[in-house]
Amino acid sequence: MAPTLKLYYFDMPGRAEPTKLMLNYAGIPFENFTFPRDQWPELKQKMPYGQVPVLEVDGKMLAQSAAIERYAAKLAGLTPEDSWSAAKVDEYLELVKETWDIFMPSFSIKDADEKVKARQAIVEGPLKVKLLKLTEILSTSGGSYLTGDKITQADFSLFTNVSLLVCGFIDGIPKDLLDSYPEMKAYHNRIASLPVIAKMYENPTSDYALAFRPL
Ligand SMILES: N[C@@H](CCC(=O)N[C@@H](CS)C(=O)NCC(=O)O)C(=O)O
Structure with missing residues:
Protein backbone atom coordinates (compact mmCIF):
# COMPACT_ATOMS: atom_id res chain seq x y z
CA MET A 1 0.00 0.00 0.00
CA ALA A 76 8.51 8.21 -7.96
CA GLY A 77 10.53 5.78 -10.10
CA LEU A 78 13.12 8.46 -10.78
CA THR A 79 16.16 6.42 -9.73
CA PRO A 80 17.66 4.24 -12.47
CA GLU A 81 17.57 0.50 -11.83
CA ASP A 82 21.09 -0.30 -13.03
CA SER A 83 23.98 0.51 -10.70
CA TRP A 84 26.02 2.48 -13.27
CA SER A 85 23.20 4.84 -14.23
CA ALA A 86 22.27 5.24 -10.55
CA ALA A 87 25.89 6.16 -9.77
CA LYS A 88 25.91 8.73 -12.59
CA VAL A 89 22.74 10.26 -11.12
CA ASP A 90 24.56 10.50 -7.76
CA GLU A 91 27.55 12.09 -9.51
CA TYR A 92 25.34 14.75 -11.11
CA LEU A 93 23.52 15.36 -7.82
CA GLU A 94 26.88 16.19 -6.21
CA LEU A 95 27.87 18.46 -9.08
CA VAL A 96 24.55 20.28 -8.92
CA LYS A 97 24.96 20.71 -5.14
CA GLU A 98 28.31 22.40 -5.76
CA THR A 99 26.62 25.14 -7.81
CA TRP A 100 24.95 26.21 -4.54
CA ASP A 101 27.71 25.35 -2.07
CA ILE A 102 30.18 27.71 -3.76
CA PHE A 103 28.04 30.65 -2.57
CA MET A 104 27.86 29.51 1.06
CA PRO A 105 30.99 31.36 2.33
CA SER A 106 29.62 34.61 0.86
CA PHE A 107 26.68 34.54 3.30
CA SER A 108 29.04 35.42 6.16
CA ILE A 109 30.34 38.62 4.46
CA LYS A 110 28.88 41.50 6.48
CA ASP A 111 29.37 44.42 4.06
CA ALA A 112 26.60 44.36 1.41
CA ASP A 113 28.75 45.75 -1.44
CA GLU A 114 31.59 43.40 -0.65
CA LYS A 115 29.16 40.49 -0.58
CA VAL A 116 27.75 41.36 -4.00
CA LYS A 117 31.29 41.77 -5.42
CA ALA A 118 32.34 38.38 -4.03
CA ARG A 119 29.28 36.77 -5.58
CA GLN A 120 29.86 38.42 -8.95
CA ALA A 121 33.34 36.91 -8.92
CA ILE A 122 31.82 33.48 -8.21
CA VAL A 123 29.32 33.94 -11.05
CA GLU A 124 32.13 34.76 -13.49
CA GLY A 125 34.49 32.10 -12.10
CA PRO A 126 33.51 28.80 -10.43
CA LEU A 127 29.80 29.00 -11.26
CA LYS A 128 30.57 29.54 -14.93
CA VAL A 129 32.86 26.48 -14.94
CA LYS A 130 30.16 24.32 -13.36
CA LEU A 131 27.31 25.58 -15.56
CA LEU A 132 29.39 25.01 -18.68
CA LYS A 133 30.21 21.50 -17.49
CA LEU A 134 26.54 20.77 -16.84
CA THR A 135 25.67 22.17 -20.26
CA GLU A 136 28.23 19.86 -21.82
CA ILE A 137 26.77 16.86 -19.95
CA LEU A 138 23.31 17.80 -21.23
CA SER A 139 24.43 18.25 -24.82
CA THR A 140 26.24 14.90 -24.90
CA SER A 141 23.71 12.81 -22.94
CA GLY A 142 21.92 11.67 -26.07
CA GLY A 143 18.56 12.90 -24.83
CA SER A 144 16.78 15.85 -23.27
CA TYR A 145 17.97 15.11 -19.75
CA LEU A 146 21.23 14.66 -17.84
CA THR A 147 21.44 10.89 -18.27
CA GLY A 148 19.69 10.65 -21.64
CA ASP A 149 16.06 10.56 -22.60
CA LYS A 150 14.67 9.65 -19.18
CA ILE A 151 14.16 12.30 -16.53
CA THR A 152 15.72 11.39 -13.16
CA GLN A 153 16.17 12.79 -9.66
CA ALA A 154 19.27 14.64 -10.93
CA ASP A 155 17.14 16.65 -13.37
CA PHE A 156 14.75 17.78 -10.65
CA SER A 157 17.75 18.76 -8.56
CA LEU A 158 19.37 20.73 -11.39
CA PHE A 159 16.08 22.38 -12.31
CA THR A 160 15.59 23.42 -8.67
CA ASN A 161 19.12 24.75 -8.23
CA VAL A 162 19.17 26.71 -11.46
CA SER A 163 15.79 28.24 -10.55
CA LEU A 164 16.94 29.09 -7.03
CA LEU A 165 20.14 30.68 -8.33
CA VAL A 166 18.18 33.16 -10.46
CA CYS A 167 15.15 33.67 -8.19
CA GLY A 168 16.60 36.71 -6.42
CA PHE A 169 17.36 34.99 -3.11
CA ILE A 170 21.13 35.45 -3.52
CA ASP A 171 21.95 39.15 -4.11
CA GLY A 172 24.65 39.50 -6.72
CA ILE A 173 23.45 36.76 -9.07
CA PRO A 174 21.74 38.42 -12.04
CA LYS A 175 18.17 37.24 -12.61
CA ASP A 176 18.91 37.01 -16.33
CA LEU A 177 21.97 34.79 -15.77
CA LEU A 178 20.53 32.02 -17.94
CA ASP A 179 20.54 34.31 -20.99
CA SER A 180 24.28 33.62 -21.07
CA TYR A 181 23.61 29.86 -21.05
CA PRO A 182 20.97 29.29 -23.77
CA GLU A 183 21.10 25.47 -23.62
CA MET A 184 20.64 25.54 -19.84
CA LYS A 185 17.80 28.03 -20.21
CA ALA A 186 16.09 25.80 -22.79
CA TYR A 187 16.50 22.80 -20.45
CA HIS A 188 15.05 24.79 -17.53
CA ASN A 189 12.13 25.90 -19.67
CA ARG A 190 11.50 22.37 -20.94
CA ILE A 191 11.08 21.08 -17.38
CA ALA A 192 9.13 24.16 -16.28
CA SER A 193 6.73 23.55 -19.17
CA LEU A 194 5.92 19.94 -18.28
CA PRO A 195 2.17 20.27 -17.59
CA VAL A 196 2.30 18.95 -14.02
CA ILE A 197 5.27 21.19 -13.16
CA ALA A 198 3.72 24.28 -14.79
CA LYS A 199 0.61 23.69 -12.68
CA MET A 200 2.65 23.75 -9.46
CA TYR A 201 3.66 27.38 -10.08
CA GLU A 202 0.37 28.69 -11.48
CA ASN A 203 -0.45 30.59 -8.29
CA PRO A 204 2.89 31.19 -6.60
CA THR A 205 2.85 32.27 -2.95
CA SER A 206 6.31 33.86 -3.13
CA ASP A 207 8.18 35.84 -5.77
CA TYR A 208 11.00 33.29 -5.65
CA ALA A 209 8.66 30.69 -7.12
CA LEU A 210 8.40 32.74 -10.33
CA ALA A 211 11.84 31.46 -11.34
CA PHE A 212 10.35 27.96 -11.57
CA ARG A 213 8.20 29.10 -14.50
CA PRO A 214 9.55 29.24 -18.05
CA LEU A 215 12.01 32.16 -18.19
N1 LIG B 1 21.09 19.38 6.43
C1 LIG B 1 19.71 19.80 6.52
C2 LIG B 1 19.67 21.31 6.66
C3 LIG B 1 18.23 21.78 6.87
C4 LIG B 1 18.13 23.30 7.04
O1 LIG B 1 19.14 24.04 7.03
N2 LIG B 1 16.88 23.75 7.17
C5 LIG B 1 16.60 25.15 7.36
C6 LIG B 1 15.67 25.65 6.25
S1 LIG B 1 16.42 25.48 4.67
C7 LIG B 1 15.85 25.32 8.69
O2 LIG B 1 15.12 24.44 9.12
N3 LIG B 1 16.02 26.50 9.29
C8 LIG B 1 15.34 26.86 10.49
C9 LIG B 1 16.12 26.55 11.73
O3 LIG B 1 17.23 25.99 11.66
O4 LIG B 1 15.60 26.89 12.81
C10 LIG B 1 18.94 19.31 5.29
O5 LIG B 1 19.52 19.24 4.20
O6 LIG B 1 17.75 19.00 5.43
Whole structure:
Protein backbone atom coordinates (compact mmCIF):
# COMPACT_ATOMS: atom_id res chain seq x y z
CA MET A 1 0.00 0.00 0.00
CA ALA A 2 1.22 3.50 -0.80
CA PRO A 3 2.49 5.36 2.31
CA THR A 4 0.72 8.44 3.65
CA LEU A 5 3.09 11.39 3.17
CA LYS A 6 3.22 14.80 4.83
CA LEU A 7 6.03 17.17 3.84
CA TYR A 8 6.92 20.01 6.24
CA TYR A 9 8.68 23.12 4.95
CA PHE A 10 8.47 26.91 4.98
CA ASP A 11 6.13 28.41 2.40
CA MET A 12 8.84 29.09 -0.17
CA PRO A 13 10.95 27.08 -2.60
CA GLY A 14 14.09 25.65 -1.04
CA ARG A 15 15.36 22.34 0.25
CA ALA A 16 11.96 20.65 -0.09
CA GLU A 17 11.45 21.64 -3.71
CA PRO A 18 13.01 18.64 -5.52
CA THR A 19 10.86 16.32 -3.37
CA LYS A 20 7.70 18.29 -4.17
CA LEU A 21 8.59 18.28 -7.86
CA MET A 22 9.24 14.53 -7.98
CA LEU A 23 6.12 13.55 -6.03
CA ASN A 24 3.95 15.81 -8.16
CA TYR A 25 5.59 14.62 -11.36
CA ALA A 26 4.82 11.01 -10.47
CA GLY A 27 1.29 11.82 -9.29
CA ILE A 28 2.03 10.62 -5.75
CA PRO A 29 -0.37 12.24 -3.28
CA PHE A 30 1.18 14.04 -0.29
CA GLU A 31 0.20 16.74 2.15
CA ASN A 32 2.24 19.85 1.43
CA PHE A 33 2.37 21.23 4.96
CA THR A 34 3.65 24.82 4.94
CA PHE A 35 3.55 27.24 7.84
CA PRO A 36 4.19 30.90 8.62
CA ARG A 37 7.43 31.89 10.41
CA ASP A 38 5.66 32.64 13.70
CA GLN A 39 4.59 28.99 14.02
CA TRP A 40 8.13 27.75 13.52
CA PRO A 41 9.43 27.89 17.16
CA GLU A 42 6.71 25.47 18.27
CA LEU A 43 6.99 23.22 15.24
CA LYS A 44 10.79 23.14 15.51
CA GLN A 45 10.47 21.15 18.75
CA LYS A 46 8.73 18.34 16.85
CA MET A 47 11.36 18.02 14.12
CA PRO A 48 14.05 15.34 14.58
CA TYR A 49 16.94 17.82 14.23
CA GLY A 50 15.00 21.04 14.80
CA GLN A 51 15.00 21.78 11.06
CA VAL A 52 12.95 21.25 7.91
CA PRO A 53 12.33 19.71 5.45
CA VAL A 54 10.88 16.68 7.17
CA LEU A 55 8.79 14.03 5.48
CA GLU A 56 6.32 12.21 7.68
CA VAL A 57 5.81 8.72 6.28
CA ASP A 58 2.92 6.84 7.87
CA GLY A 59 3.56 8.79 11.07
CA LYS A 60 7.37 8.28 11.09
CA MET A 61 9.66 11.27 10.62
CA LEU A 62 12.34 11.30 7.92
CA ALA A 63 14.75 14.28 8.08
CA GLN A 64 17.67 15.58 5.96
CA SER A 65 16.74 16.82 2.50
CA ALA A 66 19.13 14.49 0.64
CA ALA A 67 17.62 11.41 2.35
CA ILE A 68 14.09 12.67 1.72
CA GLU A 69 14.88 13.33 -1.95
CA ARG A 70 16.35 9.84 -2.44
CA TYR A 71 13.30 8.27 -0.82
CA ALA A 72 10.92 10.38 -2.94
CA ALA A 73 12.90 9.57 -6.08
CA LYS A 74 12.56 5.85 -5.40
CA LEU A 75 8.82 6.17 -4.76
CA ALA A 76 8.51 8.21 -7.96
CA GLY A 77 10.53 5.78 -10.10
CA LEU A 78 13.12 8.46 -10.78
CA THR A 79 16.16 6.42 -9.73
CA PRO A 80 17.66 4.24 -12.47
CA GLU A 81 17.57 0.50 -11.83
CA ASP A 82 21.09 -0.30 -13.03
CA SER A 83 23.98 0.51 -10.70
CA TRP A 84 26.02 2.48 -13.27
CA SER A 85 23.20 4.84 -14.23
CA ALA A 86 22.27 5.24 -10.55
CA ALA A 87 25.89 6.16 -9.77
CA LYS A 88 25.91 8.73 -12.59
CA VAL A 89 22.74 10.26 -11.12
CA ASP A 90 24.56 10.50 -7.76
CA GLU A 91 27.55 12.09 -9.51
CA TYR A 92 25.34 14.75 -11.11
CA LEU A 93 23.52 15.36 -7.82
CA GLU A 94 26.88 16.19 -6.21
CA LEU A 95 27.87 18.46 -9.08
CA VAL A 96 24.55 20.28 -8.92
CA LYS A 97 24.96 20.71 -5.14
CA GLU A 98 28.31 22.40 -5.76
CA THR A 99 26.62 25.14 -7.81
CA TRP A 100 24.95 26.21 -4.54
CA ASP A 101 27.71 25.35 -2.07
CA ILE A 102 30.18 27.71 -3.76
CA PHE A 103 28.04 30.65 -2.57
CA MET A 104 27.86 29.51 1.06
CA PRO A 105 30.99 31.36 2.33
CA SER A 106 29.62 34.61 0.86
CA PHE A 107 26.68 34.54 3.30
CA SER A 108 29.04 35.42 6.16
CA ILE A 109 30.34 38.62 4.46
CA LYS A 110 28.88 41.50 6.48
CA ASP A 111 29.37 44.42 4.06
CA ALA A 112 26.60 44.36 1.41
CA ASP A 113 28.75 45.75 -1.44
CA GLU A 114 31.59 43.40 -0.65
CA LYS A 115 29.16 40.49 -0.58
CA VAL A 116 27.75 41.36 -4.00
CA LYS A 117 31.29 41.77 -5.42
CA ALA A 118 32.34 38.38 -4.03
CA ARG A 119 29.28 36.77 -5.58
CA GLN A 120 29.86 38.42 -8.95
CA ALA A 121 33.34 36.91 -8.92
CA ILE A 122 31.82 33.48 -8.21
CA VAL A 123 29.32 33.94 -11.05
CA GLU A 124 32.13 34.76 -13.49
CA GLY A 125 34.49 32.10 -12.10
CA PRO A 126 33.51 28.80 -10.43
CA LEU A 127 29.80 29.00 -11.26
CA LYS A 128 30.57 29.54 -14.93
CA VAL A 129 32.86 26.48 -14.94
CA LYS A 130 30.16 24.32 -13.36
CA LEU A 131 27.31 25.58 -15.56
CA LEU A 132 29.39 25.01 -18.68
CA LYS A 133 30.21 21.50 -17.49
CA LEU A 134 26.54 20.77 -16.84
CA THR A 135 25.67 22.17 -20.26
CA GLU A 136 28.23 19.86 -21.82
CA ILE A 137 26.77 16.86 -19.95
CA LEU A 138 23.31 17.80 -21.23
CA SER A 139 24.43 18.25 -24.82
CA THR A 140 26.24 14.90 -24.90
CA SER A 141 23.71 12.81 -22.94
CA GLY A 142 21.92 11.67 -26.07
CA GLY A 143 18.56 12.90 -24.83
CA SER A 144 16.78 15.85 -23.27
CA TYR A 145 17.97 15.11 -19.75
CA LEU A 146 21.23 14.66 -17.84
CA THR A 147 21.44 10.89 -18.27
CA GLY A 148 19.69 10.65 -21.64
CA ASP A 149 16.06 10.56 -22.60
CA LYS A 150 14.67 9.65 -19.18
CA ILE A 151 14.16 12.30 -16.53
CA THR A 152 15.72 11.39 -13.16
CA GLN A 153 16.17 12.79 -9.66
CA ALA A 154 19.27 14.64 -10.93
CA ASP A 155 17.14 16.65 -13.37
CA PHE A 156 14.75 17.78 -10.65
CA SER A 157 17.75 18.76 -8.56
CA LEU A 158 19.37 20.73 -11.39
CA PHE A 159 16.08 22.38 -12.31
CA THR A 160 15.59 23.42 -8.67
CA ASN A 161 19.12 24.75 -8.23
CA VAL A 162 19.17 26.71 -11.46
CA SER A 163 15.79 28.24 -10.55
CA LEU A 164 16.94 29.09 -7.03
CA LEU A 165 20.14 30.68 -8.33
CA VAL A 166 18.18 33.16 -10.46
CA CYS A 167 15.15 33.67 -8.19
CA GLY A 168 16.60 36.71 -6.42
CA PHE A 169 17.36 34.99 -3.11
CA ILE A 170 21.13 35.45 -3.52
CA ASP A 171 21.95 39.15 -4.11
CA GLY A 172 24.65 39.50 -6.72
CA ILE A 173 23.45 36.76 -9.07
CA PRO A 174 21.74 38.42 -12.04
CA LYS A 175 18.17 37.24 -12.61
CA ASP A 176 18.91 37.01 -16.33
CA LEU A 177 21.97 34.79 -15.77
CA LEU A 178 20.53 32.02 -17.94
CA ASP A 179 20.54 34.31 -20.99
CA SER A 180 24.28 33.62 -21.07
CA TYR A 181 23.61 29.86 -21.05
CA PRO A 182 20.97 29.29 -23.77
CA GLU A 183 21.10 25.47 -23.62
CA MET A 184 20.64 25.54 -19.84
CA LYS A 185 17.80 28.03 -20.21
CA ALA A 186 16.09 25.80 -22.79
CA TYR A 187 16.50 22.80 -20.45
CA HIS A 188 15.05 24.79 -17.53
CA ASN A 189 12.13 25.90 -19.67
CA ARG A 190 11.50 22.37 -20.94
CA ILE A 191 11.08 21.08 -17.38
CA ALA A 192 9.13 24.16 -16.28
CA SER A 193 6.73 23.55 -19.17
CA LEU A 194 5.92 19.94 -18.28
CA PRO A 195 2.17 20.27 -17.59
CA VAL A 196 2.30 18.95 -14.02
CA ILE A 197 5.27 21.19 -13.16
CA ALA A 198 3.72 24.28 -14.79
CA LYS A 199 0.61 23.69 -12.68
CA MET A 200 2.65 23.75 -9.46
CA TYR A 201 3.66 27.38 -10.08
CA GLU A 202 0.37 28.69 -11.48
CA ASN A 203 -0.45 30.59 -8.29
CA PRO A 204 2.89 31.19 -6.60
CA THR A 205 2.85 32.27 -2.95
CA SER A 206 6.31 33.86 -3.13
CA ASP A 207 8.18 35.84 -5.77
CA TYR A 208 11.00 33.29 -5.65
CA ALA A 209 8.66 30.69 -7.12
CA LEU A 210 8.40 32.74 -10.33
CA ALA A 211 11.84 31.46 -11.34
CA PHE A 212 10.35 27.96 -11.57
CA ARG A 213 8.20 29.10 -14.50
CA PRO A 214 9.55 29.24 -18.05
CA LEU A 215 12.01 32.16 -18.19
N1 LIG B 1 21.09 19.38 6.43
C1 LIG B 1 19.71 19.80 6.52
C2 LIG B 1 19.67 21.31 6.66
C3 LIG B 1 18.23 21.78 6.87
C4 LIG B 1 18.13 23.30 7.04
O1 LIG B 1 19.14 24.04 7.03
N2 LIG B 1 16.88 23.75 7.17
C5 LIG B 1 16.60 25.15 7.36
C6 LIG B 1 15.67 25.65 6.25
S1 LIG B 1 16.42 25.48 4.67
C7 LIG B 1 15.85 25.32 8.69
O2 LIG B 1 15.12 24.44 9.12
N3 LIG B 1 16.02 26.50 9.29
C8 LIG B 1 15.34 26.86 10.49
C9 LIG B 1 16.12 26.55 11.73
O3 LIG B 1 17.23 25.99 11.66
O4 LIG B 1 15.60 26.89 12.81
C10 LIG B 1 18.94 19.31 5.29
O5 LIG B 1 19.52 19.24 4.20
O6 LIG B 1 17.75 19.00 5.43
